Amino acid sequence: MAALVRRVPRSGFARPGRQRDHPTASSRDDKIITSGSKKAQCGSERRTFLSQWTKDHHVPYRDLTDVIQKAGIDNVYIADNWHWNAAGHRVAAQQLKDLLQEVLNPTSQSSKADIR
Numbered sequence: 001m002a003a004l005v006r007r008v009p010r011s012g013f014a015r016p017g018r019q020r021d022h023p024t025a026s027s028r029d030d031k032i033i034t035s036g037s038k039k040a041q042c043g044s045e046r047r048t049f050l051s052q053w054t055k056d057h058h059v060p061y062r063d064l065t066d067v068i069q070k071a072g073i074d075n076v077y078i079a080d081n082w083h084w085n086a087a088g089h090r091v092a093a094q095q096l097k098d099l100l101q102e103v104l105n106p107t108s109q110s111s112k113a114d115i116r
Contacts, residue, residue, distance in 0.1 A: 062099040064092055 047063055054061035068076055068084075068091060076088030084092065 060099055060103045062095050064095055067091055067095055 043065070047065060051061060051063060053059075068088065071087070071091050076084055076091055078085045
């Protein structure tokens with residue numbers, strides 16, 4: 001795992017489209033991922049790298065970027081914070097549940113039941 005972390009393209013992790021307002025935010029935290037910007041390229045490179053690495057090493061992987069954005073950034077993050085709120089955790093949990101079902105039972109379809 002440490003080898004993977006060292007190889008992931010580096011850029012600051014931040015809530016897409018928002019500046020970090022946290023008092024401990026450092027200059028590296030200012031590198032935020034916003035669509036249409038050079039900074040978005042860093043996020044895209046990270047996503048591509050992780051997707052390819054997990055595929056090459058047969059590691060189950062689900063990129064949550066699109067589903068989190070589709071759910072609505074303001075709906076899934078704590079206001080003025082980069083942490084998910086309860087709705088964000090539900091979105092992530094549903095994706096994780098679907099991924100686990102696909103991995104553990106690849107011949108059947110994922111359950112349509114939502115995590116509550």
